[in-house]
Amino acid sequence: DAGVTQSPTHLIKTRGQHVTLRCSPISGHKSVSWYQQVLGQGPQFIFQYYEKEERGRGNFPDRFSARQFPNYSSELNVNALLLGDSALYLCASSLDPMAPQHFGDGTRLSIL
């Protein structure tokens, strides 16, 4: 069975641009969460969606937004990119918000 898939795997952008990252959950999983992982640190929670509704938001600016589609896939959008947005962006899916979350291998975003 396919795990959580994320695209693209790597991305290079410049300051001020916007980016869209995509995530396909494990089949049957209805909850998707997004995390940002800076090198040398643990992942930081950005958003959680369940049944297409936002269920939680972390301490990130409004430049970060997300949505979940009827097929439970999800997009993370970041506007007005800053150098500090350079990180590994991880998507995790679970059957429901309190079930174990399973992660994809992330999108490595570099801001120049």
Added chain:
Amino acid sequence: GESVGLHLPTLSVQEGDNSIINCAYSNSASDYFIWYKQESGKGPQFIIDIRSNMDKRQGQRVTVLLNKTVKHLSLQIAATQPGDSAVYFCAENMDNQGGKLIFGQGTELSVKP
């Protein structure tokens, strides 16, 4: 406040020995904890979880212990193998905040052949 911390940033063990990775958490209301393994260039991989109504749970070669009195959990890996080399994170699942995971800093486990 919310925080999940690890006692040691690095751990080096000999192949075949047992490994113990420790983690402290600060929110006494937390009721679900997960251990993840992250290899270089990959996302965190689920290892084992435990809910607050348990104090011990075993998996294949791994055991998680939860001590709610001192807000501490540990991951024990039996007969550590070179393939166990990775960064290990404990995470706290806080459903009253949307089910988000709070991760600690991580412990890097290095297995010497």
